[in-house]
Amino acid sequence: MQTRTADAPLEPLPLDPALTEQFERSDLFVAPSNSVYIFARSGEARAKHVDGFDKNKVASEFVEVWEQRQWTIDYLRRGNRHSLQLRSNSDLKEFWAKIERDVCYLDITGLAHHVWAPLLNAAIREGRDIRLVYVQPAEYRYNPNPTEAQIFDLSDAKRGTAPLPGFALLEEKNSHYVFVPLLGFEGVRLKALLSEFEPPEEKIVPIIGIPGFQAEYPFHTYLGNKVPLSESRCWGAAYYARADCPFSIYAILKKIANERQGEVLKIAPIGTKPHAVGAVLFKIRNWQRVELVYDHPERKPDRTSGASRMLVYHLKGALGI
Amino acid sequence: MVNPDDAAALAKLFGLYRAEWLNGQLYELFTEPNYFPEFRTRKPCVLVGGRGTGKTTVLRGLSYQGQYALQGKKPEAIKSWPFYGIYYRVDTNRIAAFDGPELKPEAWRRCFAHYFNLVLSGHILEFLTWYGEMTGEQIKISEEGMKKICLSLNLPIAEALPSLVAELERARIAFEVAINNVGDGIPSGLSMQGAPIDAISTVLCENGVLHGKQLFFLIDEYENFSDAQQVVINTLIKHVKPYYTFKIGVKELGWRQRTTINATEQLTHPADYELINISEAFTEDKFREFATRVCNERIKRAPASLANLDVCTLFPELGEEEEARLLGLEEAGATLRTHVRKEGTSQDRRITEGISDAMLYFLDYWAKGHQEDFFATLRSYPSARTEWETRFGNYFHAALFSIRKGKRGIRKHYAGWSVLTRIASGNIRYVLELVHKSLLLHFEDQPRAGVSISPEDQTTAAQFVGKKSLTELEGLSDGRRLTRLLLGLGRIFEVMASESEGHAPEVNQFHVQDAPIDSRTSDAVNNLLKLGVTHQAFIRFSANKLADPTDTRAYDYMLHPIFAPFFVFSDRKKRKMTVSPAEIIGLVMNPRAAIEVVLKRSNRSADSPLPDQLKLFESFYIAN
Numbered sequence: 001m002q003t004r005t006a007d008a009p010l011e012p013l014p015l016d017p018a019l020t021e022q023f024e025r026s027d028l029f030v031a032p033s034n035s036v037y038i039f040a041r042s043g044e045a046r047a048k049h050v051d052g053f054d055k056n057k058v059a060s061e062f063v064e065v066w067e068q069r070q071w072t073i074d075y076l077r078r079g080n081r082h083s084l085q086l087r088s089n090s091d092l093k094e095f096w097a098k099i100e101r102d103v104c105y106l107d108i109t110g111l112a113h114h115v116w117a118p119l120l121n122a123a124i125r126e127g128r129d130i131r132l133v134y135v136q137p138a139e140y141r142y143n144p145n146p147t148e149a150q151i152f153d154l155s156d157a158k159r160g161t162a163p164l165p166g167f168a169l170l171e172e173k174n175s176h177y178v179f180v181p182l183l184g185f186e187g188v189r190l191k192a193l194l195s196e197f198e199p200p201e202e203k204i205v206p207i208i209g210i211p212g213f214q215a216e217y218p219f220h221t222y223l224g225n226k227v228p229l230s231e232s233r234c235w236g237a238a239y240y241a242r243a244d245c246p247f248s249i250y251a252i253l254k255k256i257a258n259e260r261q262g263e264v265l266k267i268a269p270i271g272t273k274p275h276a277v278g279a280v281l282f283k284i285r286n287w288q289r290v291e292l293v294y295d296h297p298e299r300k301p302d303r304t305s306g307a308s309r310m311l312v313y314h315l316k317g318a319l320g321i
Numbered sequence: 322m323v324n325p326d327d328a329a330a331l332a333k334l335f336g337l338y339r340a341e342w343l344n345g346q347l348y349e350l351f352t353e354p355n356y357f358p359e360f361r362t363r364k365p366c367v368l369v370g371g372r373g374t375g376k377t378t379v380l381r382g383l384s385y386q387g388q389y390a391l392q393g394k395k396p397e398a399i400k401s402w403p404f405y406g407i408y409y410r411v412d413t414n415r416i417a418a419f420d421g422p423e424l425k426p427e428a429w430r431r432c433f434a435h436y437f438n439l440v441l442s443g444h445i446l447e448f449l450t451w452y453g454e455m456t457g458e459q460i461k462i463s464e465e466g467m468k469k470i471c472l473s474l475n476l477p478i479a480e481a482l483p484s485l486v487a488e489l490e491r492a493r494i495a496f497e498v499a500i501n502n503v504g505d506g507i508p509s510g511l512s513m514q515g516a517p518i519d520a521i522s523t524v525l526c527e528n529g530v531l532h533g534k535q536l537f538f539l540i541d542e543y544e545n546f547s548d549a550q551q552v553v554i555n556t557l558i559k560h561v562k563p564y565y566t567f568k569i570g571v572k573e574l575g576w577r578q579r580t581t582i583n584a585t586e587q588l589t590h591p592a593d594y595e596l597i598n599i600s601e602a603f604t605e606d607k608f609r610e611f612a613t614r615v616c617n618e619r620i621k622r623a624p625a626s627l628a629n630l631d632v633c634t635l636f637p638e639l640g641e642e643e644e645a646r647l648l649g650l651e652e653a654g655a656t657l658r659t660h661v662r663k664e665g666t667s668q669d670r671r672i673t674e675g676i677s678d679a680m681l682y683f684l685d686y687w688a689k690g691h692q693e694d695f696f697a698t699l700r701s702y703p704s705a706r707t708e709w710e711t712r713f714g715n716y717f718h719a720a721l722f723s724i725r726k727g728k729r730g731i732r733k734h735y736a737g738w739s740v741l742t743r744i745a746s747g748n749i750r751y752v753l754e755l756v757h758k759s760l761l762l763h764f765e766d767q768p769r770a771g772v773s774i775s776p777e778d779q780t781t782a783a784q785f786v787g788k789k790s791l792t793e794l795e796g797l798s799d800g801r802r803l804t805r806l807l808l809g810l811g812r813i814f815e816v817m818a819s820e821s822e823g824h825a826p827e828v829n830q831f832h833v834q835d836a837p838i839d840s841r842t843s844d845a846v847n848n849l850l851k852l853g854v855t856h857q858a859f860i861r862f863s864a865n866k867l868a869d870p871t872d873t874r875a876y877d878y879m880l881h882p883i884f885a886p887f888f889v890f891s892d893r894k895k896r897k898m899t900v901s902p903a904e905i906i907g908l909v910m911n912p913r914a915a916i917e918v919v920l921k922r923s924n925r926s927a928d929s930p931l932p933d934q935l936k937l938f939e940s941f942y943i944a945n
Contacts, residue, residue, distance in 0.1 A: 071421040071504075087423060088504025160798050162417030170415055170497040172440045192796025196413065227792065288494075293414050 019247060021312040026135055027052050029310055031059045035103035038075075038119070039133075040065035040110035043301020049135055049310070050107070061101060068115050071165060086115065086165035092122035105312070107133035108273055113294060117280045118166040124284060129316040134273055136213045136244065138306025140185065155186065155297035161196060162296060167283060169264075169291040177264040177291070180256060182207045182249065182279060184271035185217075187225040189295055193268050194228055197293070203263075204234035205256055209243025209272050213308070217243065221271075241275065246313055249278030257282075257289060268293045277313065323772075327624040328764040334619040335760060338373075338753035348390030350622075351382050352615045356602040359595060360568060363404075363535055365558050367543075367569045367576065367590075370599030371857035373750025376570035377410075380539040383568060384408035385448055389455075396455045405452075406537040406568070407444045411545040419550065423504045426549060430582070432500065432507070434514035434553050439493050441538060442474060442517050446486050449525075453482070458530065466524035473520040475510040514582075515557050518565065526564035536565040544575025544855065555588050556581040573598075574855045574870065600747045600860070609742040612752045619753075630772060632756065637773050638737035641717055642679045647734060647776060648724040654678025657685055665696055672699055683713050686720045690823030719826030722818040722889065727930050732819070735783040735886040736776035744783060744882040744892045746860060751786060751883050758782035780886060784934045787887030794858055802909045803852050808941055809908030810880055811888035813919050815932065817898075818890040820925050829890050830879040830897035838902045846902045847873045849909070857881050889932050898923075913942060 023029050026049035031037065037059035039050050055062070066081065067074040073084050077098070085091045096104075104123060108116040116132075123130040163169070179199035181190050183206050194204070206229065210218045222229070229235040239256070241248040257265055267283070267290060269276035283290040337346065354375060360366050361383065370376050381387050383406040392398055419433040453460040460482045462470070470485065471478045476492055479485035492510070499508030525531040546554060558567045559581045569576075579588050590596045603611065616632035623630070642650075658681070661673050673681060680702075688698040702709055725732040735744060745751035759782040763774045791807060794800045810831065817828045833846060850873045853859040861876040869875060877897055885892035900919060907915030916927045931939060 071423065085423060085504030087421065087500075087502055089502040090505050160417070161413045163414055166501045168415065168418035168497060168501055170418070170436065170439075170493060170500065172409070172412075172415065172443060188795045188800075191793060192800075195793055195796055227789075231789070291414065 019314045019318045020245065021314070023310040023312070026307060026310040027054070029053070029133075029312070030057045031105060032103055033060060034101050035059045035105060036061045036063060036099050036101040037105045037107065037133075038063045038065065039107035040068065040115075042110040042299075044110070044137065044304050049109070049307055059101075059105060061099070063099070065111060065115060068112050070114070070159070073115055086118045089122075092118060092166075093126065095119070096123055096126045096128055103129045103131065105131050105133050107135075108277065109133065109135045112299075113269065113273075113276055113280075114164050114296065117164045117276075117292075120277075120280060121166060121284055124315070131315065132246075132277055132313040133310065134244075134277075134313070135310045136308040137304030138308050140304050141300070155189075155299050159296035159298070161193070161293060164280075164292055164294055167280075167292050169288070171264070171288065171291075176262060177203065177266045178256065178260050179204045179266045179268070179293075180207060180253065181268040182271040182275040183209070183221050183225050185220050185224040186270070186297075187228055189270045189297065190225050190268075191228040193270070193293065193295060194232055197266070199232075199266075201233045202237075204232055204237065206234055206238045207249065207252060207271070207275070208238050208240050209275060210240040212243045213272070241278070243272045244274045244309075244311055246274045246278035246281060247318065249275045250282050253278065253282045257286065264288075265290045266293050267291070268295075270295065274311070274313070281315070323764065324624070324626060325764070327626050328760070331620065331623040331627050332757060332760040332764065334622055335616075335753050335757035338750045338757065347378065347381060348387055350615075350618055351378065351387070351391055352611065352618055353382075354379065354599075354602070354611055355607055356597050356599070357382075359597060361404075362595065363566055365561060365567045365569070365594040366597065367571060367594050368597050368599065369571055369573055369576070371572055371748060371855075373748040373857075374599045375749045376599070377541055380406075380541050380568060380570050381408055383537055383539055385451065396457075399452065399456050400458075402534070404535045404537050405448060405531065406539050407441070407448055408539045408541065409440065409444060410541040411543060413545045416546060416550060418500055420547065421503065424507060428507045430549060430553060431511050431514075432503075433550050435508075435511040436496065436500075437553065437557075438474065438512045438515070438517040439489065439496065442470075442521060443489055443493065445521050445525075445536065446482065446489060449482060449530075450486065452530070460530055462524060462529065466529060469520045470517065470524055473517040474512050514553060515560070518557070519562055522562060522564035535563075537568055538565060539568045539570075541570045543569045543571035544577075548578045551576065551578040552580055552582055555579065556583075559586065559588055559593055567594075569594075572855045573600075574851050603747045605743060608745075608747050609739060612742045612745065612749060613738070615749060616752065616756055633738045634772060635756075635774055636736070636738040636741055636759070636779060638739060639734060639776050641721065642677070644734050644736075644776070645679050645682070645717075645721055645724060648721065648732075650678050650682055650724060653682050653685075653724060657681050660695075661699070665699075669696055669699055672702060676702065679717065680709070680713060682724070683717055683720055684709075686723060686822055687712065687716070690821075692823070716826055718891070718893075719818070719821045722821060722891070726819040729933060731777060731780050732889050732932055733886075734776045734780045735892065736779040740892065741779065741783065744885055746882050748857065748883070751790075754786045754789070755779075755782055758785050783883075783886035787884045788934065788937075790857075790881070790883050791887065794856060797852065797856060799848065799852055803849060803856070803858055805909045805912060805941070806849055806853070806905065807858055807880065807884065808938055809912040809916055811884055811890070812912075812916055812927065812931075812935070812942060813898075814880065814890035815888045815935075816920055816925055816927060816929060817923070819929065824923055824925075825896045827891035827893060827895035828898050829882075829885065829892075829895060830877050832877045832897050832899050833874055833905060834899050834901045835874050836901050836903075842902050842906055846905050849905065850878065853878070857883075887934055916942070 041048055064076045065073050066076050071086055073086065075082055075084065084095055106116060106119060120130065179197060181193060183190060208218060208221050212218045239252050241252045253265065267279045269279040269292065279292060283292050357379065360368065360379060368376050368379065382391060385405045388402060388406065389399065419429055419436065449460050462482065468478055474489065474492065476488045479488050496508055522536050526534055555578060561567065580586060588594060613632055620630050620632060621628055658673055661669050684698050684702060685695055688695045722733050741755050742752060745755065759774045759779050762778040762782055766778065791804060794804050797803065814829050817824065850859065854861050858881060859878045860881055861878050863876045879894060882892040904915055904919055920927050931942065
């Protein structure tokens with residue numbers, strides 16, 4: 001088992017960065033003029049907050065991602081439906097070029113990882129003032145028939161491991177890697193990834209969202225992942241990063257990368273969306289050192305109920321972007 | 322009393338049961354399986370086996386890093402090796418990029434073929450660099466040879482090995498960018514399928530630095546390739562050149578495509594490759610012998626106080642009558658003797674005085690099963706002693722499951738080295754897990770910490786490994802359905818085992834009826850059975866050696882015996898029941914009702930209390 005020595009100071013958690021705005025309710029959100037708000041509705045109540053916006057206060061323009069397929073999306077802009085290939089530099093470039101607004105809000109609440117990640121990557125490449133929006137759920141749905149690794153009932157079958165569009169790393173020579181799962185509640189997903197990649201125990205560095213969205217969530221995370229954490233004996237190597245902060249997780253990933261010179265970071269963003277954002281940003285900034293490993297679960301439409309805080313992450317100027 | 326630190330060190334030696342976890346120790350602990358010599362030949366070879374059966378260890382043992390370690394780390398010997406193995410594990414996170422609506426299948430095939438060329442070329446160059454460093458020989462590639470290699474990969478002509486490595490890395494990055502933007506068009510500069518492998522191997526092995534040698538491409542987890550990708554690799558295998566060959570590790574049913582890119586051309590055994598199925602290569606005895614060697618090899622590395630142990634001593638065999646006593650036979654016997662004293666005749670009492678508790682219990686078991694009067698059965702014993710001894714020999718094992726029917730605690734023991742290796746059924750990882758968990762339990766129990774592990778600790782360890790294997794299935798893409806099916810079948814076999822009186826004993830197999838069903842149900846059943854076989858939920862067998870491997874109905878299925886201790890049914894390969902496809906689906910969708918239907922057919926009910934270790938799943942059995 002891998003542990004840090006007891007006297008080693010823990011990485012101080014970054015203070016609430018000024019780069020994050022928080023709104024107790026989404027209807028308190030106000031956007032600057034000349035901004036665009038890109039979003040998608042989903043079966044979850046928290047992804048319907050857009051319907052409650054005062055559209056005069058929120059943005060000059062709304063773009064709705066209407067359909068999210070594996071490799072393509074359809075979106076509605078100014079009443080017209082367009083398609084976009086997620087693995088096309090020219091499509092992504094054109095998407096952002098058409099949006100002639102100073103500030104771009106990309107609401108990731110209702111968007112799948114495989115959709116927002118390439119949009120975000122292209123926005124950064126194009127030098128846009130990109131701000132990510134995320135609405136926390138009020139509650140997650142409990143599993144009516146819970147097992148050790150499935151206390152919550154959040155996703156159905158998985159499509160299986162595949163790179164996020166545009167994020168494939170085809171480096172095959174380097175067998176030296178450290179596996180960094182960003183943990184959520186579904187231990188079964190961690191278990192499956194450990195089973196698929198079989199990393200040695202000293203090469204697993206799990207990251208747990210502490211503080212969580214709710215005070216008790218870290219305990220759910222530990223409980224849900226208890227079996228794979230104990231079987232792989234990696235629990236002692238865990239790091240912590242605020243569950244709602246992509247910048248905190250970025251800092252932790254940077255620390256791990258610095259400690260593991262010469263090793264590729266295989267990061268599995270199977271926890272919170274803000275953690276996944278941090279992982280994607282870290283990949284963008286350290287392309288050949290990082291591989292994102294994602295299992296593409298089919299999220300249950302009623303996996304959460306209610307909506308809680310709204311968070312807006314300002315990326316322009318942060319992390320060298 | 323064993324020193325706790327020594328005990329912990331011994332247990333730790335068994336805790337590393339995945340090849341990937343062993344790192345430097347993988348080769349130190351390498352134990353050659355009996356099929357290894359066949360695998361070392363110059364011919365392509367396919368090794369079929371479930372997770373944990375040792376494929377990765379064998380493939381990595383053949384790699385140049387493995388051979389170097391296994392042959393005593395002698396740099397001077399490297400040049401004399403007849404082959405150099407290059408290990409490659411198929412990573413789904415990489416190869417899944419070669420799919421999508423952006424390109425037509427033919428264009429994806431070309432992209433994937435180029436990618437595979439880059440991968441193998443990169444590995445060969447990595448090996449050459451290592452070879453040069455280890456042997457001290459400067460790797461020289463002739464100008465003409467370098468041209469051939471570079472042209473085959475569409476690279477600028479390099480001058481020497483380092484610049485070739487750098488050019489290849491640049492090409493790899495450029496290709497990665499192109500694949501990440503494949504919606505903008507097919508990547509340019511694609512190499513021809515297999516051409517660079519031919520070029521490099523010919524340049525090196527014909528007259529170059531590896532003159533007369535052969536390269537082994539060791540491809541692990543072949544099942545991870547998509548069907549279309551398997552066709553590409555099949556083509557390379559079909560047309561191997563003398564300077565290289567392929568050694569493939571694949572899960573059962575994971576080799577889904579046998580054609581090459583010429584759809585009329587098939588890879589056939591033994592013309593094109595040697596086939597080694599680990600489950601067939603290992604009979605029960607051969608596997609036990611192999612498992613013993615593997616475990617004793619690890620024990621030798623334990624601290625001196627324990628290093629001379631033999632694994633067979635750690636796991637002493639448990640006879641049936643001895644086990645019956647552990648399960649409470651004496652209590653059952655005493656109850657029966659009291660009953661005879663109170664209700665029987667003096668002749669009955671005389672008969673009971675002359676027979677053991679085990680036989681007495683068995684006579685009662687038999688009488689109940691055949692709805693005969695106990696005393697009539699008892700009185701038949703003296704005149705048919707031989708017949709009863711035979712029956713006892715045939716059915717007493719089944720009767721063991723009834724002794725503690727419905728009671729708390731262990732209801733049946735799974736103990737003894739031959740039993741533990743049998744429930745592992747060819748899976749060496751299971752053996753190591755069983756030993757590891759048993760040792761941990763044993764040494765936790767300090768007062769009893771001698772050198773042999775109690776049947777209770779062995780059984781608890783076996784239940785743990787069974788449960789762990791069950792929950793691991795949950796993570797598969799269709800794992801929830803498979804887990805539900807297993808929970809349903811396991812409960813059926815458990816009830817059948819505990820109520821075996823008067824029924825076929827030791828039912829732990831099933832055959833799916835060939836009933837007419839709609840194609841959707843048929844596909845769902847076939848997919849579940851295939852998934853179960855691939856991931857070792859089931860073991861399948863057919864009386865017909867020529868059975869089509871893809872015809873799921875042509876086979877009988879047994880729950881993998883690793884699940885036997887968890888559910889409590891017989892681990893021995895015995896009798897089967899027949900279920901309909903609709904019942905298979907019922908066990909997944911509506912398990913409670915389906916379990917009742919199947920059990921009712923043999924006049925049993927699902928009302929008996931669950932074994933303790935199944936209580937975790939109580940809501941599954943009640944709510945669904």
